[in-house]
Amino acid sequence: MEAKIITIVGGGSTYTPGVVKAILSKKDTFSVKEIRAYDIDEQRQEDVAIIVREVVKSTCPECKFITTTDPKKAFTDSDFIFAQIRVGKYAMREKDEKIALKHGAVGQETCGCGGLAYGLRTIYPMVEILDYVEKYANPKHWILNYSNPAAIVALALKKLRPNARIINICDMPVAIMNTFADILKCDPHEIKPYYFGLNHFGWFTDVWVNGESRFEELRQHAIAHGYLDAALDEQHWEPSWVHTYGNVKLMMERFPKYLPNTYLQYYLLSQDVVDDANPEYTRANEVMDGREKTLFDAINHYKETGEYEDDMFVVGAHGTFIVDLAESLCKENGGRYLLIVKNEGAVADLPDDAMVEIPCYVSPSGIEKVSVGHIPTFYKGLIEQQYASEKCLVEGAIENSYDKVLQGFALNKTVKSSTQAKAILDEMIEANKEYWPELK
Template sequence: MKKFKLVIVGGGSTYTPGIVKSLLSKKEEFKISELRLYDINAERQNKVGVIVKKVVEMFDPEVKLVLTTDPEEGFKDADFVFAQMRVGLYKMREQDEKIPLKYDVVGQETCGPGGLAYGLRTIYPMVEMIDFCEKYANKNYWIVNYSNPAAIVAKAMYKLRPNARILNICDMPVAIMRNMANILDCDRHDIEADYFGLNHFGWFTKIRVSGEDKTEELKAYVKEYGYIPPDSRSEVRHNDASWLHTFENAKHIMQMFPKYLPNTYMQYYLLGDRIVKEADKNHTRANEVMEGREKKIFDAVDQYNATGQIDLTQFFTGVHGEFIVEVAMSLAFDSRKRHLVMVENNGAIKNLPDDAMVEVPAYITKDGPEPIRVGEIPTFYKGIIEQQEASEKLVVEAAIEGSYEKALMAFTMNKTIPSAFVAKQILDDMIEANKEYWPDLK
């Protein structure tokens, strides 16, 4: 059996133990000889590494585990790179959320001005990572990218590093499909979804279970209950109060626009005023994560160091780790599995620009994704996608050109922001907050 060398970039992420568990659970099919955690924050990575070491011992002690901050050691001869970097950590996510809310605008890490700010922080670190892969990794390396905001990252990488072997994915559609499976009382893997849009900006058009069309049945349920399953089978990551509220909000979108089933992130664009009204401007999702999952994992490390006792199961997130491994396996073995991924449009959605980075079903081969053509989409969906795509395109151009004007255009164009006056206020505050991360904008 072929063995692979795999790097997790952002090894200090609290999601790393769950990804490693999902990866090593597949050792009979997808054997890892060497697993490397690479991060620029050694202190954080070393703490998470304590848990990852225990996961490796539990699931596949034959794997060589390396923790490093050195690019050559991290990427040398790597076959796969799982990227999950968070530039600025949760301290900057907090600013992404709270600065817009100050102006009664949606504060969210990947949507609206927060997403644009996060994108401006992430573009050039992603370029650097690709350059490390080109310099050190196996010539047939694949990067499977989870780093957010995935739509902006994908668009920028196709522009700045068009020959990079990178596949951009997102686990949110899969998490929604997990809830759909719970609603329809089936296994997630039995669901085949038709879908179109941008990342965090899309719709499911058909849902089949083992070939049987369940779309209308599911739409009727979602109109009444949203994506909240009839029992508690959803995994913990998406089962706290704020996520339950997010899944419930899908019913309002379905009641107004019943043609397609929405991605939950559409709430920020279509229900923005309600989202802002219900938000706590002083205590956002970033605070919840820092006080919850972040604190939990680092407290567990401290407890383990003091007592030698640790409960690993609390760190095993489900679809997040499973999905990235499933995609990597399809790339590795040319198995042509069907997944929702981000690709350059090139006619996949007939009436959108060819250079738009769209999220659609594709067959994943050893040479990358083969998108399934969606055809034309209706005017309403086309119009708001074009507006969002233009906002993302402008922010990428702002980063590349160092253009304040294009950044202001990107913020003004975004549907979550009501006027150019508000866009300028938010942008100027974001520039101040991101001084050590953003390209200079003049």
């Protein structure tokens, strides 16, 4: 396999050192000759690059690493583009979460009103990236997109750039499967999942390990313990994640048929989540005081002393998933993954244009979807409501329509009434005026 060029969009992300470490950990099977970090925030990217350069030097010094704010330099002849942008950074995430909670609704970055707000910030910056890539990259490039909220971004990009060579992904199902592996005491790579839904809004319907279904064992564990009593994925050790994994128990007690994505707590337990939340200290604050602080403390320590501890950044699900997927796109019988793809009949009861998250086989030939078939009415109804919310929002962004964006907020299951939806939307318009399309 010819050595590849990879561009990481959002090079200033706290995830970048882990992604680079994941890329270079596979150097014997997935050869990469150059890694480029691209970000519009030059100073932040240069700070993060201090740590990344140490990762490269200690892992694969022959690999070239550069940083740039120039799209031409970033994307020319690039084979893979790993996108992980955060428009508005954590400051806007914090505002989204606290505005929603102030009005008594779920405050979360990708779900509920926070997810809708984040989507309106992210759609057009992602379109700009797709256009740069189309102009400069290797014609056979692949964009592997982590940029949240993935469901809204995927739906919008399919409408605005239907021919883009992009695969939208999420590491949350992978992190959950890592927890399944801990519960079942097996290797995560031995797990074969069956799953359907939208991103951050789906269910596992079966889980096989080495040719045998272990679903009932997992189901009984989840009813008794949620997804706890297992070694949590290293990215998800904070108190809020422990609480989230525990909330699966409540969802399973009420709806025990399938194993839920943890993000479903924001829809099925929305009032519980609001009641448990601290409106003055949200998940955004936890991340800023945790992962963000850890990285920048390491950067500042390096600046002062020249010392770097290689073991302080563990390669988690975020890094391994995207690199495994890239490698699979380069080899026959590459692998089976949960991806966000256009439905087109894969889930029989949902609209063809919905962007669903389902199992897919990946190889150099592209993506082959696994048919899910029919789904029960309860799950169909939940998904249709969520899809309608996201579709109204996307149409509102494209048409600059206040009415359609309000419909998206009012339809969302985390919102109690259109009165609450309007109050949240109007405050969010003011907070996001630097980022959102103008709504009329």
